[in-house]
Amino acid sequence: MAGSSRRLPLLPVLALAAVLFLIAPGVAEAAPELVFHVGGPRGWRVPEVGTNYGWWAMNNRFHVGDELYFKYTNDSVLVVDREAFDACNATEPLTTFADGATTFRLDRPGFFCFISGEPGHCEEGQRLIVRVMVHPAVAASPAPGPATSAQPDHGGSGGRPWPSGWPGAASGAATVPTGVAFAAAMAALVCFVLMLQ
Known part of the structure; x- marks a missing residue:
């Protein structure tokens, strides 16, 4: 009896350690960073009619x-504020890029506004506003490679499905990554085995 009373406090600790060990790698896979090619193969230019x-x-x-x-x-x-975006005002940008191949990291949630610096291009539709999500949803792992589109208006899912009920959402629920599902199943098995002892 004395031996079993010493093992009881150890069981919850072992179970917790097993859960953390098994689930942590799966959680890291939940929302990988992606590179979106603006305009697809055509690139950043005045869009077609x-x-x-x-x-x-x-x-x-x-x-x-x-x-x-x-x-x-x-x-x-x-990179401009919303007021300059709406007015196609290129006179006071927040940031300017002119290297021909710009990579811009989305470093915070919220809206980012981009316009062309060439006169008349913004008015012809060469402007982009993106909304960066606050909390990534648990979704299926994206296909390898960058998210691209052939035309600026046809982007597909961009590697992540919309949450159900949002504009652009595909029907059906988002799926849980296989790493998370496997970790949860293994954690439950370990807990069950430990409880039997």
């Missing part, structure tokens, strides 16, 4: 840590 970057942005989900990749020639990317 009937297309726009707004539709592309609405069909992708962006999270803190993701990156936008702008590929362009004889142009620039200006």
Whole structure:
């Protein structure tokens, strides 16, 4: 009897350690960072008639840590506030990029506004506003490689499905990554075995 009373406090500690050990690797896989190629293979330029970057942005989900990749020639990317975005005002940008291949890291939740620095391009539709999500949803692992689209208005899921009920959401519930499901099953098994002792 004395031996069993000493083992009882150890069981919850072992169970907790097993749960943390098994679940931690799966949680790290829940929301990988992605690189979104703005404009797909066409790159950052005035969109064709009937297309726009707004539709592309609405069909992708962006999270803190993701990156936008702008590929362009004889142009620039200006990060602006919402007022300058709405007015296509390029006179006082927050940040200016003109290297032809800009990678911009989404480092906080909220909205980011981008316009072209070339005169007239913003008015012709070369502007983009993205919303960075506060909390990443547990979703299926994305396909390898960057999230791209052939045209600015056709972006697909961007590697992450929308939560059900949101505009652009596909029908069906989001799935749990296999690493998390496996870890949960193993934790339950370990807890059951430990309780039998």
